[in-house]
Amino acid sequence: MRPASHDDGDASLPFSASSAGVSAQDIVGQITEPILLVDSDWRVVFANASATRLLQTAGQVDARTLWQHLPQTLDRELEQRYRHAMTVQAPWRFEHPFRDGAAETWFEVASFPSAAGLLLHYRDITERKRREEEMTAFVEAAGVGLHWVGADGRILWVSETELNLLGYSRDEYVGSNIGDFLADAEDRSAIIGRLARGHGYQVALRCKDGSSRSVLLTANAHGRALAHEAHQRLAAIVESSDDAIVGKNLQGTILSWNRGAERIFGYTASEVIGRHVSMLAVPERVDEIPNILGRISRGERVEHYVTQRRTKDGRVLWVSLTVSPVRDSTGRIVGASKVARDVTEAERHQELLREMNEQLRRANADLQQFAFSAAHDLQEPLRMVSLFTQLLQRQYRSQFGAEADAFMTQTVEAAQRMNRLLQDMLTYTELSASNIPAGEVADPNAAVQTAKANLEAAISESGATIECEELPLVSLRPRDLEQLFQNLIGNAIKYRRADPPLITIGARRRGPDWVFSVKDNGIGIDPQYVDQIFGLFKRLHTAKEYPGTGLGLAICQRIVERAGGRIWVESEPEHGSTFSFTLPIRES
Amino acid sequence: MGLPSQYILVVEDNPADVSLLKQALLEHGVDTEMVVMTDGEKAMKFVDRSRAETINAPKLIILDLNLPKRNGREVLEHIRAQNAWSGVPLAVLSSSAAVRDREDAARLGASQYIRKPLDLDEFIAIGSALKSLLVEE
Numbered sequence: 132m133r134p135a136s137h138d139d140g141d142a143s144l145p146f147s148a149s150s151a152g153v154s155a156q157d158i159v160g161q162i163t164e165p166i167l168l169v170d171s172d173w174r175v176v177f178a179n180a181s182a183t184r185l186l187q188t189a190g191q192v193d194a195r196t197l198w199q200h201l202p203q204t205l206d207r208e209l210e211q212r213y214r215h216a217m218t219v220q221a222p223w224r225f226e227h228p229f230r231d232g233a234a235e236t237w238f239e240v241a242s243f244p245s246a247a248g249l250l251l252h253y254r255d256i257t258e259r260k261r262r263e264e265e266m267t268a269f270v271e272a273a274g275v276g277l278h279w280v281g282a283d284g285r286i287l288w289v290s291e292t293e294l295n296l297l298g299y300s301r302d303e304y305v306g307s308n309i310g311d312f313l314a315d316a317e318d319r320s321a322i323i324g325r326l327a328r329g330h331g332y333q334v335a336l337r338c339k340d341g342s343s344r345s346v347l348l349t350a351n352a353h354g355r356a357l358a359h360e361a362h363q364r365l366a367a368i369v370e371s372s373d374d375a376i377v378g379k380n381l382q383g384t385i386l387s388w389n390r391g392a393e394r395i396f397g398y399t400a401s402e403v404i405g406r407h408v409s410m411l412a413v414p415e416r417v418d419e420i421p422n423i424l425g426r427i428s429r430g431e432r433v434e435h436y437v438t439q440r441r442t443k444d445g446r447v448l449w450v451s452l453t454v455s456p457v458r459d460s461t462g463r464i465v466g467a468s469k470v471a472r473d474v475t476e477a478e479r480h481q482e483l484l485r486e487m488n489e490q491l492r493r494a495n496a497d498l499q500q501f502a503f504s505a506a507h508d509l510q511e512p513l514r515m516v517s518l519f520t521q522l523l524q525r526q527y528r529s530q531f532g533a534e535a536d537a538f539m540t541q542t543v544e545a546a547q548r549m550n551r552l553l554q555d556m557l558t559y560t561e562l563s564a565s566n567i568p569a570g571e572v573a574d575p576n577a578a579v580q581t582a583k584a585n586l587e588a589a590i591s592e593s594g595a596t597i598e599c600e601e602l603p604l605v606s607l608r609p610r611d612l613e614q615l616f617q618n619l620i621g622n623a624i625k626y627r628r629a630d631p632p633l634i635t636i637g638a639r640r641r642g643p644d645w646v647f648s649v650k651d652n653g654i655g656i657d658p659q660y661v662d663q664i665f666g667l668f669k670r671l672h673t674a675k676e677y678p679g680t681g682l683g684l685a686i687c688q689r690i691v692e693r694a695g696g697r698i699w700v701e702s703e704p705e706h707g708s709t710f711s712f713t714l715p716i717r718e719s
Numbered sequence: 720m721g722l723p724s725q726y727i728l729v730v731e732d733n734p735a736d737v738s739l740l741k742q743a744l745l746e747h748g749v750d751t752e753m754v755v756m757t758d759g760e761k762a763m764k765f766v767d768r769s770r771a772e773t774i775n776a777p778k779l780i781i782l783d784l785n786l787p788k789r790n791g792r793e794v795l796e797h798i799r800a801q802n803a804w805s806g807v808p809l810a811v812l813s814s815s816a817a818v819r820d821r822e823d824a825a826r827l828g829a830s831q832y833i834r835k836p837l838d839l840d841e842f843i844a845i846g847s848a849l850k851s852l853l854v855e856e
Binding site: 511514515522547554561610 | 733735739814815816817818835836837838839840842
């Protein structure tokens, strides 16, 4: 309900006017829109032809009251509006829906109080209402964050998407002042000013969880403009959308068809409006349509449903459908608003991507299996080479002489190096991404102890000191954690300077992770190589200087990364290195 | 097939390992005869025969895991299902370093898991471990 103004051209007709000898009743009688006059007791004292039809009285209007004429449409709330119009002593405007069977006609009633009573002028706004409902459904279907506010900043309506975006319930939001939700308090006065001038724009709003989101604000100076501007804005969105936006009734008859629909499906609006939507279905998916309409009539929404549809020229497209119910003002579902996005190209790429991924996965698994089998099966002949060379050495030493003995020693040493390499390759391939274990918990303190026990010879030979803080439990396979510490501590001992190694192990919290560190006072690493050292078979020294397979740190990286962590090194040449790795903090 | 009254059953497809085993045992004073099965299927049939003909149980079983036809795990299960052999010590001798193999062997009733070494001295030392299994029995 809001004031109407006299200068509202088409709607205003002062009842008492008479000019050029034509009675007011004659003029009024010509007007095709219903016009009624009621006295202060609500008795109908005049109705033009159109109003007579509206009042559904066969002949002349009798002396019954308006309430008696319109028993089926008048509810308590509507009666209140009429009564208010009588008492307000000024032109007024309100909406009155008439229901005739299934059909519903919306009127905007302009009322003009006079000495005789109340003049009522009815204007049919059904089309506008229907489009508004469709637009509202579209806003919901398109997932647009949108709300309407009054000139004072009070929130009048909000889309479901915006509520979801911000995290408020409808009750928390509608009726509040938009100023209370602005993320930047300084915006407040500027925004209220703009709203008063009827401008809309983008603004950051505060979500319930404290974050902020950008939302389109639509402003309106007063009610009439609200509906009008919102309508135009939404109509522009619908028309310019690349998506097909199609309105249909519950029987599936197409009622509206935007330019996006024309572009995607190839039919013009005139070719499809009034026809059944099944004309767009591919034969094998024609059953989907009654199914979708059934869900709509139960008030459900269909979201991002990917299916196939056929164009005018017979091409089959992949489309993503979002279909929402359209309700009339009484909340009854009368149709559906469908937003269809052409995802053919995306779907084709997806399919290709899936295929290539699968090929890659298979190739990777084959390679993994090959590496594992090769490393595994090479062990046996290698062992024989080593053992029988040693047997030769042992049983025929005296016949060979010193040089042949040295050759055999080298053969055995080479076999042992190759064996270590095969062992590391087996460890590395066994850590392939395809068999990630879950749910195991490892105690790093125990892992460090085990690693120390395994490295006992190297520790006592080098005189290494290992200091270890109390470390937190992590989600990892215990032997992987042992391997990790063993490789890192082993490296810290191996790459030492002349003085005995000092190794410090600790852990600190950082965000969602524990950061473990293994710090040494060894030879350090030239900064240009710090990224390379985790690579497969990457070595910075000859086997003679520092023996190794070039797989130790690659294994460490694999263990850490498959547990969702990261590993890196910071180093100062000649002063030492700190290897750090993260592991997620366990949820208790 | 005539069987010695006392024997060690060796299930191993690699003759080189068999001869090295013989030497390792000899160096530790064990000269018990060996009965060698060169694949898993033969080994399982031998176990079945022993059940039918009441053959003497071996003094010791040495079992490789990686065998032709039927693998060492199956053979181990089959042996442990033979009640008459329940007290016979069994050493798994494998080149596998995989923790899972070690755990499986223990679970299926192996007395010991011995990794086949690359070093000759270590291989000879296996003779000592096997001898102690024999003596315990």
